[in-house]
Amino acid sequence: MNSxxxxxxxxVAFHLTRALIENTVNVRQIFNRTLAHAQExxxxxxxxxxxxxxxxxxxxxxxxxxxDSGIEEFSHYIPFDDVLVVHTSGSSPISAxxxxxxxxxxYPLQTFTKTKKLxxxxxxxxxxxxxxxxxxxxxxxxxxxxNDVYELDYAKRMEIQMCGVWAxxxxxxxxxxxxxxxxxxxxxxxxxxxxxxxxxxxxxEMSPYDAQTGPARRGDDIIIDRHLDLLQNDSRLLQxxxxxxxSIKRDYDK
Amino acid sequence: MNSxxxxxxxxVAFHLTRALIENTVNVRQIFNRTLAHAQExxxxxxxxxxxxxxxxxxxxxxxxxxxDSGIEEFSHYIPFDDVLVVHTSGSSPISAxxxxxxxxxxYPLQTFTKTKKLxxxxxxxxxxxxxxxxxxxxxxxxxxxxNDVYELDYAKRMEIQMCGVWAxxxxxxxxxxxxxxxxxxxxxxxxxxxxxxxxxxxxxEMSPYDAQTGPARRGDDIIIDRHLDLLQNDSRLLQxxxxxxxSIKRDYDK
Numbered sequence: 001m002n003s004x005x006x007x008x009x010x011x012v013a014f015h016l017t018r019a020l021i022e023n024t025v026n027v028r029q030i031f032n033r034t035l036a037h038a039q040e041x042x043x044x045x046x047x048x049x050x051x052x053x054x055x056x057x058x059x060x061x062x063x064x065x066x067x068d069s070g071i072e073e074f075s076h077y078i079p080f081d082d083v084l085v086v087h088t089s090g091s092s093p094i095s096a097x098x099x100x101x102x103x104x105x106x107y108p109l110q111t112f113t114k115t116k117k118l119x120x121x122x123x124x125x126x127x128x129x130x131x132x133x134x135x136x137x138x139x140x141x142x143x144x145x146x147n148d149v150y151e152l153d154y155a156k157r158m159e160i161q162m163c164g165v166w167a168x169x170x171x172x173x174x175x176x177x178x179x180x181x182x183x184x185x186x187x188x189x190x191x192x193x194x195x196x197x198x199x200x201x202x203x204x205e206m207s208p209y210d211a212q213t214g215p216a217r218r219g220d221d222i223i224i225d226r227h228l229d230l231l232q233n234d235s236r237l238l239q240x241x242x243x244x245x246x247s248i249k250r251d252y253d254k
Numbered sequence: 255m256n257s258x259x260x261x262x263x264x265x266v267a268f269h270l271t272r273a274l275i276e277n278t279v280n281v282r283q284i285f286n287r288t289l290a291h292a293q294e295x296x297x298x299x300x301x302x303x304x305x306x307x308x309x310x311x312x313x314x315x316x317x318x319x320x321x322d323s324g325i326e327e328f329s330h331y332i333p334f335d336d337v338l339v340v341h342t343s344g345s346s347p348i349s350a351x352x353x354x355x356x357x358x359x360x361y362p363l364q365t366f367t368k369t370k371k372l373x374x375x376x377x378x379x380x381x382x383x384x385x386x387x388x389x390x391x392x393x394x395x396x397x398x399x400x401n402d403v404y405e406l407d408y409a410k411r412m413e414i415q416m417c418g419v420w421a422x423x424x425x426x427x428x429x430x431x432x433x434x435x436x437x438x439x440x441x442x443x444x445x446x447x448x449x450x451x452x453x454x455x456x457x458x459e460m461s462p463y464d465a466q467t468g469p470a471r472r473g474d475d476i477i478i479d480r481h482l483d484l485l486q487n488d489s490r491l492l493q494x495x496x497x498x499x500x501s502i503k504r505d506y507d508k
Contacts, residue, residue, distance in 0.1 A: 068477065091477050109445060111452055111467050116459065118452065124445040148445065159439045162481045166432035167446045168453040169468030170498045171425050176462035176505065178420035185413045191363060191378040191402065192421045193458060198365055198372065199422040200454035204447060205370065208430035213365050214423030223322065223345050227416045236504070240497055244424045247490055251430065 001084075001141050003059040006030045007074045008066035009037035011112035012088050016065055019120035021045045023144045029057050031077070053077045061141070063088060063106060064097070071096045084134055090161030093154045094128060104129030104138050107157055108146075111168050120145050126152040126160065177237060209251070216245040219254030255338075255395050257313040260284045261328045262320035263291035265366035266342050270319055273374035275299045277398045283311050285331070307331045315395070317342060317360060318351070325350045338388055344415030347408045348382060358383035358392055361411055362400075365422050374399050380406040380414065431491060463505070470499040473508030 004025060006017050009032035020027050027047050032038035035051035042049025050056070056077060062085040064074045071087045075097040078085055085097055086104040097103045105128040110118065125142035127149065129135040135151055142149040152160065175196065179189045202211040215223040224245055231238040248254075258279060260271050263286035274281050281301050286292035289305035296303025304310070310331060316339040318328045325341045329351040332339055339351055340358040351357045359382040364372065379396035381403065383389040389405055396403040406414065429450065433443040456465040469477040478499055485492040502508075 067472075068474070091480060110449055111456065113456065113460075113465075116452075116456065119448070122448040124448065150441075150445070152441075156439050156441065158480060159435055159484060160441055160445070162484055163432040163435050163441075163446060164449055165468050165470075165481060165495075166428050166435070168449050169466070169470060169502070171428045171450070171453050172457070172462055172466050173470075173498055173502050173505075174420050174425045174428065175457050176466065177501075178417040179462050181413055181417050181420070185410050187404075187406075187410065187414055187417075189457075189461070191404070191414070192417060194373070194376040194378065195364055195418055195422050196425070196454050196457065198370075199425050200450050202365065202367065202370065203426070203429050203443075203450065206367075207443070208426055208433050211367075212423070212426050212430065214419055216419075216423060216427075218321075220322070226345060226412060227419060230413060230416055236501055240501060241419075243494055243497060244427055247431075247494060248423070248427050250490070251427075 001061045001137060002026060003028045003057075004061045004063060005057055005059040006041075007056075007062060007064045007077065008032060008070070009034065009041055010066060011114055012108070013063075013065035014041055014114050015110075015112050015118060015120070016063065016088065016108065017041050017045050017047070019123075019145045021047070022120065025141065025144055028059050031056050058083070060084065061086065061137075062101075068092050068096070072098055075099055084129070084137065086129075086138065090126075090157050090164070094130065102130060102134055104134050105154075105157065106138055106142060107152075107161075109160060109164060111164075121147055124148040124150065126150050126157055128153060128157065177240070212248065212252070214248070216248035216254070217252050219249060219252070255315045255391060256280060257282045257311075258315045258317060259311060259313040260295075261310075261316060261318045261331065262286060262324070263288065263295055264320060265368055266362070267317075267319035268295055268368050269364075269366050269372060269374070270317065270342065270362065271295050271299050271301070273377075273399045275301070276374065279395065279398055282313050285310050312337070314338065315340065315391075316355075322346050322350070326352055329353055338383070338391070340383075340392065344380075344411050344418070348384065356384060356388055358388050359408075359411065360392055360396060361406075361415075363414060363418060365418075375401055378402040378404065380404050380411055382407055382411065431494070466502065466506070468502070470502035470508070471506050473503060473506070 004027045029048040030042050038049035064087045081100045084102045086106045090107045094103045107126040110123045127138040258281045283302040284292050284296045292303035318341045335354045338356045340360045344361045348357045361380040362377050364377045381392040
């Protein structure tokens with residue numbers, strides 16, 4: 001890919017632009033409907049930016065990095081046929097792109113926040129295209145950024161995206177609940193951080209099945225009942241605690 | 255504390271002994287009913303070990319590091335009155351200790367695995383004793399190991415232990431479920447690791463409330479419905495997905 005235009009200016013666009021530029025890929029321009037957001041990324045990476053559809057430049061590849069709900073609209077903005085256009089969503093099919101150009105997907109599995117630095121070379125990329133040539137071109141591009149690149153169709157991309165919900169979104173919600181309990185007891189959330197880090201590092205060295213600890217895994221109903229007592233005034237947490245405990249117990253036949 | 259005897263030879267005993275020795279605290283002896291386990295820790299740390307109750311040496315402090323169900327039995331083994339005896343459990347009261355000696359608790363909040371190295375100085379310790387003198391002595395000892403030491407009574411210790419269930423045990427179960435879904439789709443679990451690490455590191459810099467991402471937080475019912483479709487043949491996962499999604503939605507009024 002000799003030249004790339006990025007469409008969108010959210011967290012994915014921000015980090016993807018930086019990751020490409022850092023790896024000396026030629027990102028020619030960034031487009032966004034809100035100029036200030038395009039400008040922020042453009043100036044940070046010393047590339048052109050615009051908010052005008054008519055100013056979108058010709059390039060080999062267009063990367064639409066926006067929310068799922070915006071893919072179709074963005075996909076109409078590209079006025080060329082002999083180009084490749086991809087979106088970056090785990091949960092949309094190639095057919096979300098509506099133009100007459102060649103189409104594909106470049107999906108990075110990571111949680112992106114503008115303010116947080118990331119190691120781009122460790123981010124898994126999942127690519128899909130309509131032809132082997134475009135698939136290979138996208139793979140090659142992803143390998144410029146990362147060591148972890150896979151070809152994956154829509155059905156499996158949905159599955160891996162859902163894995164992200166379990167391993168990141170739901171995990172963060174567990175942190176949130178633990179933090180709420182700490183706060184209620186005037187204990188700083190920070191005391192949980194070493195445990196949180198250790199729990200995430202453990203599965204680098206052993207499977208989650210082997211890494212499981214705690215009263216549910218041991219089938220320790222005395223402790224479980226004490227915890228349920230503590231939660232008796234919060235039906236939401238009580239229900240979640242019970243269901244997750246039952247689920248762990250089932251995994252270990254307790 | 256001029257001299258310490260450890261009772262028990264599980265994961266907590268293993269790491270606590272090492273943490274004390276590394277910080278030049280005088281651990282005199284390790285006792286366990288299964289000699290081989292006491293021997294393993296004893297030899298690794300060049301301290302005496304025994305499996306005979308009659309050979310338990312006199313010391314200033316006895317640390318009973320065993321499962322909750324074993325605390326009472328171990329607590330009978332100590333044949334001295336003018337000593338301090340503590341257990342290391344988050345979920346047992348001081349009164350689980352049955353002798354006529356002075357009593358207390360030294361609870362480290364961490365998930366311990368023998369095979370994994372830990373940064374001991376980051377582990378939060380929660381101490382409790384019957385007198386200010388013993389409380390201070392336990393605090394002083396914990397500060398030899400860690401920078402993070404708190405005085406905490408039984409009621410709050412139970413709460414913080416339950417936080418550990420949420421932030422570690424339930425989190426690991428989320429990893430397990432994500433891993434199962436990966437396996438079913440022939441995707442290696444390793445692709446989730448950068449996301450898992452980033453998710454845990456994010457809450458070092460922002461609150462879990464601010465760190466939350468994903469379809470539930472956005473109220474993106476299109477994606478949520480697609481995920482529920484993927485889970486329709488697994489009532490257990492379907493139920494968990496729904497309950498956690500509803501819980502996140504409620505946090506953000508979606």
